[in-house]
Amino acid sequence: MTTIIQYGAGNIFSVAQALKLIGEEAILADTPEQLETAERLILPGVGAFGAAMKSLRRAGLDEAIIKVVKKGTPLMGICLGYQLLFESSDESPGIQGLGLFKGCVRRFNAALRIPQLGWNHVRYRESSSLFTGIRQDSYFYFANSYYTAPTEDIGIGHTEYGRNFISAAQRGKLFGVQFHPEKSQGCGKQLLTNFIQLEEQ
Amino acid sequence: MNTKRIIPCLDVKDGRVVKGINFLELCDAGDPVKQAQYYDAQGADEIIYLDITASHEKRDTMIDVVRRTASAIMTPITVGGGVRTVNDAKALLENGADKVAINTAAIDRPELISELAEKFGSQAVCVAVDARQEKMYWRVFTVGGRKASRWTVNDWVIEAEHRGAGEILLTSMDRDGTRKGYDIALTQMVSRAVNIPVIASGGCGSMAHMAHALLEGKADAVLAASIFHYRETTIQETKQYLEKRNINVRIES
Incomplete structure (x- = not known):
């Protein structure tokens, strides 16, 4: 069973349905207590870095996430949920991220189309179990x-x-992906299936 | 680099497809979800639903369509038509839509663009622009192309980007339904005016038209309806055609 962290910033419905499509039961959690008992977690997210961190803090979920990740509960951040795992972001200067990954989040070069919207290649590290079968x-x-x-x-x-x-x-057991597996x-x-089957490997 | 996107568009009224695939294999050809699944299997890069439901009371049918679509396929969904408020957008985005396209409501109250971008992120905010050519420039029309606004297309797309739009869905009213090809000059002008992605729309009648819009028009994506609905070509075939012309498209082997 996979627990999706619900904090008012995310495409939670699509993630839950994608899990359903691969036969995985999904539940939503919005309290620290629910996180503690989770088998594995997904941290989704769309919107702005600062607003998302504030929502996590307001619900006490920031501390809870750090605690369960340190305890060894598998967690995958998706899109903004992935960026929140870092220390800070250019998008919201002065706002601290979860700091579970060392580094920061930067804005793409202004000469490009921003946002990047669409399909792009991912070259993965061959040893990575998250990409098995892809x-x-x-x-x-x-x-x-x-x-x-x-x-x-940490790049895979x-x-x-x-x-x-x-x-x-x-x-x-801490993962993050910038793309949207639930829309890929x-x-x-396959990637979501791999995340769910990590324990069995 | 990311690939150029090929996007089929489905017109939906009261929860049913009114302009869609014309064939009989589907047990329920009027069901938007069935049609979305058909295009998903062909490798559509995205699906756009255009809600043309007239009455506001029946808008909930679109939410149900989006919900059922997001439960059936893992492909990005954009919904346009009838989105007037932050709450309208929220209801769609919370039920599986990835982007909302706003048109009349944004012209009436440009602040709506910023409000949506702030709440859901720019990537979820697509501004749909219906353009009609006048003597020296293109003008933005609203209410399904019936009402002239005070904006020129060039000024409006810059304004929309400035306010936080993440994408422009650009439709040439002059070409829409003619199958004579996209308005390349218009597409090129908008693609140069902004740094956000531009979807070309209106007038597609062949695969060559799509190649023009992507190459000369510099569009990032093309929207097409009838060419796919009447099965003159498939998305797969289109992508193979475009790839031969050195256009970067997603073809899964």
């Missing part, structure tokens, strides 16, 4: 104006958009 350089759906710039070696997926950026990251058709389905 063809190298497959397409995933992106909708982002910002990209993550980690300062530690790379994407080119004006520059090469880390589109998927992992440290232990077959490849997204």
Whole structure:
């Protein structure tokens, strides 16, 4: 069973339905207590970094997320949910992120179409179990104006958009993807399945 | 780099497709979800629903359509038509839509663009622009093309971007329904005027038209309806055609 963190900033319905499509039961959680008992977690998110962090804090979910990740509960952040795992973002200067991944979030070069909207390649690290069964350089759906710039070696997926950026990251059982697996058709389905089956590998 | 997107558009009225695929294999050809699934299987990069439901009371039918679509396919969905308030947008985005397209409501009250962008992020806010050519410029029309606004297209798209729009859905009223091809000059002008993605729409009658809009028009995506609905071509075939012309499209092997 997968728990989706609900904090008023995310495409929660689509994530829940995508899990249903792969036969996974999904529940929504909006209290720290619910997070503590979760088998695994997904942190979705769309919108602005600052507003999302405020919502997490207001519900006490920021501390709860940090606690369960340290305890070893698998968690995957999606899109803004992935960016929130970092220390800070250009989008909301002065607002602290969850800081579970070292590094910050930066805005794409102004010469590009921003936001990036559409399908782009992900080149993944061959050893990564999150991409098992997915063809190298497959397409995933992106909708982002910002990209993550980690300062530690956590990149398991790379994407080119004006520059090469880390589109998927992992440290232990903590994962993050910049793209939307719930909107990435077959490849997204496989990636979500892989996340759910991590424990069995 | 990300690929150029090919987007089929379905007109929906009271929860039923009114301009859609014309064939009999589907057990319920009027069901938008069935048609979306058909295009999803062909590799559509996105689906756009245009809600042309006249009465406000029946708007909830669109929410149900979006919900059922997002439960059946894992493909981005944009909904346009009838979105007038932050709450209208919220209801769609919370039920599986990825973007809302706003038109008349944005012209009436441009602040709506900023309010939506602030609440849901720019990536969820598509401003639909219906353009008609006048002597020296293009003018923005609203209310389904019936009412002239005070905005020129060039000024309006810049304003929309400035206010936080994440995408422009640009329809040439002069070309819409003619199948004579997209208005390339219009598309090019808008693509140059803004830094947000531009979807070209109106007038598509062939795969070559799509290639023109993407190459000469510099559009990031093309919307087409009848060419797909009447099965003159499929999305797969279109993408193979475009790829041969060195256009970067998503083809899954």
